[in-house]
Amino acid sequence: MSHGLVKRLSLCICTALLVASCAKQNKQAFYNTGIIYCSESNPVTFNPQLDTSSTTSDATSHQLYDRLLDFDPNSGRIVPSLASSWLVSDDGLTYAFQLRKDVWFHTTNYFKPTRNFNADDVIFSINRWRLRSHPYHYVSGGRYPYFESIGLAQNIASVERVNGYRVEITLKRRDSSFLSNLATDFAVILSEEYAEQLAEAGTPSKIDELPVGTGPFKFNSYRKDHFIKYLRHDNYWRTQALEEDDNGDSNLTPELQSLSQQQKLETPLVDQLIFDITPRSSLRLAKLMTGECDATAFPAQTELEVIRTEDDLTLAEKPGLNIGFWAFNTQRPPFDNPDVRRALAAAIDKNTLLEAVYFDSATRAKTLLPAASWAFQNDADDTAYNPVLARKLLADAGVAPGFSMTIWAMPVERAYNPNATKMAELIQRYLRDVGVEATIVSYDWTTFRRHLQEGLHDSVLIGWSADNGDPDNFYRPLLSCGAIPSGTNRAMWCNDDYDKLLNQALQTDDIEERTAIYRQVNRLLYERLPLVPIAHAYRYQAYRNELEGMTINPFGGVRFGGVEKTL
Secondary structure, X not given: XXXXXXXXXXXXHHHHHHHHHHHHHHOHHHHOOOEEEEEOOOOOOOOHHHOOOHHHHHHHHHHHOOEOEEEOOOOOOEEEOOEEEEEEOOOOOEEEEEEOOOOOOOOOOOOOOOOOOOHHHHHHHHHHHHOOOOOOOOHHHOOOHHHHHHOHHHHEEEEEEEEOOEEEEEEOOOOOOHHHHHOOOOOEOOOHHHHHHHHHHOOOOHHHHOOOOOOOEEEEEEEOOOEEEEEEOOOOHHHHHHHHHHOOOOOOOHHHHOOOHHHHOOOOOOOEEEEEEOOOHHHHHHHHHHOOOOEEOOOOHHHHHHHHHOOOEXXXXXXXXXXXXXXEOOOOOOOOOHHHHHHHHHOOOHHHHHHHHHOOOEXXXXXXXXXXXXXXXXXXXXXXXXXXXXXXXXXXXXXXXXXXXXEEEOOOOEOOEOOHHHHHHHHHHHHHHOOEEEEEEOOOHHHHHHHHHOOOOOEEEEEEEOOOOOOHHHXXXXXXXXXXXXXXXXXXXXXXXXXHHHHXXXXXXXXXXXXXXXXXXXXXXHHHOOEEEEEEEEEEEEEEOOEEOOOOOOOOOOOXXXXXXXX
């Protein structure tokens, strides 16, 4: 890191420290209770079914809700959650879920449940995003981007209530990623009783604004651009299970006995949880250093060494299941031409991008899949820096020198791209060397994502963090035909051969067979190049030493169940 950069960073942090220190003195009582998390932005919604951004997932999925299934964050195995057990038919089409009893929804000042969780809530939650005829499908816009991107609704034939605590889901064709998709951040379970009350009152959209779930914390208040406040869910089912286990209850059910220790430790251990919305990274770090925040989102790469040197801070680090990439809008000429895309890929030096943007905290990406994936292909083909080839390909494609295009750069920091603007500036210089004039475009995060979905970009620097460990979770949302309307396919690329290979891979549970198919997928993507894979980044979580139980969740949003603050 250069001396000038260190000076600028130190000045920025010192200024922010002064601001944060004054703020802490004014709100000392508030910040001494519960856990305070410095978040980088506002959630788009309080229902993760409706949005795939990590900001929304962090604020909602594991704080407010549970799913039928979960991932063990240590092993990656699928483990029970609201479904205590499940059976799969011999043909792989019917899944029978036994549901957990004595699970209570949140009691708030706007909803008081009269019954506990049962099969009706599962059916309501799935059918809401699955069926266009469902009375709640079009509430809050009617878009369910994750489920749309993987085409899951089209593959579910039925969701049936066997009894109050048993549900059967039948598929039209085998899907080896089905259970993994039910464990993602987006497959949350809502309250049908709450939905019915809101419908009767004529305010159905409140289900996504004033949330009710079964998770470890319940919603209390939200002030946009300032904070979200959650309170402990005293009737949380995991808390009850843990208390029974601690008491040595010999009648503890086998499914509770089988819960991993990590799952048991997801109980709420503090009375309140505050998301302190702080867009500036330097101010988030300052708040962390002064103790105004206990943990912070997305520490900047330039701040990592500062955090490591602070005795009262911890920097957790883990290889990430993510991909940062440069996607071309393949529905816009000349980016519909693979040779043009290949030329632009040859114009950039990925190694330089990694050194300048990630500071040795990422590995070079050849394909969409990181090394942590079981389908990772180490010998996959990769693009190479070759400006001579880039000029030739552009000339052969009829793209004259002076051609102009846009590079959209994310306005927010993400592990998969901690500084999209800086990367865009570097790419801009590379493109100028081959006769292409690039303009960098950015907006606020909400507007940015909306315009991306509208297809207004020529190219975009963005990425993806895995919602589960299945390779399909990378390939399908990012580049399948069905993912274009959902907005997760930023290249807006549709290829029938690609989709056929993805579907073929889900017809078998044999890992070797699936890996062989994904090798064909990688070859096809290298030949057509709808996007340029750039980096697989490490994930970091910075927090104060007073927090115990804080870990990096490799599969989605941050979790504060099981986290305790000791003063």
